[in-house]
Amino acid sequence: MSDLSKMERLDKILANAKIGSRKEVRLLIKAGRIRVDDEIATDHGARYDREQNKFYLDGALVDTREFIYLILNKPEGYLSATEDAYGPVVIDLLQLKHQAFDPFPVGRLDKDTKGLLLLTNDGVLNHKLISPRWHINKVYRAKLRDPAEENYHKKLLKGIVLDDDYRCLPALMEVLSEDGTEVELTIQEGKFHQVKRMFEALGNKVLDLTRIGFGPLDLPKDLALGEYRELRDEELELLRQAVKKKAEPLKIDEEENKLNTK
Secondary structure, three states, rough: OOOHEEEEEEEHEEEEEEEEHHHHHHHHHHOOEEEEEEEOOOOHHHHHHOOOOOOOOOEOOOOOOOOOOEEEEEEOOOEEEOOOOOOEHHHHHHHHHHHHOOOEEOOOOOOOOEEEEEEEEHHHHHHHOOOHHHHHHHHHHHHEOOOOOHHHHHHHHHOOOOOOOOOOOOEEEOOOOOOOOOOEEEOOOOOOHHHHHHHHHOOOOOEEEEEEEEOEOOOOOOOOOOOEOOOOOHHHHHHHHHHHOOOOOOEEEEOEEEEEOO
């Protein structure tokens, strides 16, 4: 049995599914072109549950989901925005059937930064995922101009002060390459150009930057640059649990002089 609180007018459900305005939807219903489950719809004001009932236009199933959740391997050259007058945006990479949901990026990646970017039209989840209050880890792999120095770890733990005098939250760095120029950085914020500005404050420069992790999710290895897919149910549940638990901020373990992420 459907939850009465989820029942909506038929014309509203179909209009939200972008098959036409409410007026246009009513004309489709009047013409007998709309079917709900096994019956031709006749009443545009009839109420249904979009999650329980199936809706068809001329025999084709209509996607009436309210929210959509996507994971994209963002390439360079695309703005993390829904539109821009001067260049391509990440929405341009989506199929029309997904653009129809009007998704927006969860946070942002710089134009020349690659990697994991989530997109959704779920405003509540989006807010929690990007708010520093919820302490969601963002993990980046960076190629530096100069080798990372030993004192970087301690300075990052204390919080790097950016060029506008903002002190960042504690961050964790791990050196990945023998020459010290490839590092992995974990932060819990998303300030404008933050990773690049953090290393600039250390006297270094980021030459290449890729986000490889967001909260409990890693960048899928089988997702090529520019490719995306819908989140699997278990991945979406991991995100919801991450904001439900409201994780603790990164803390310094004084004995081991490293971040405690547990």
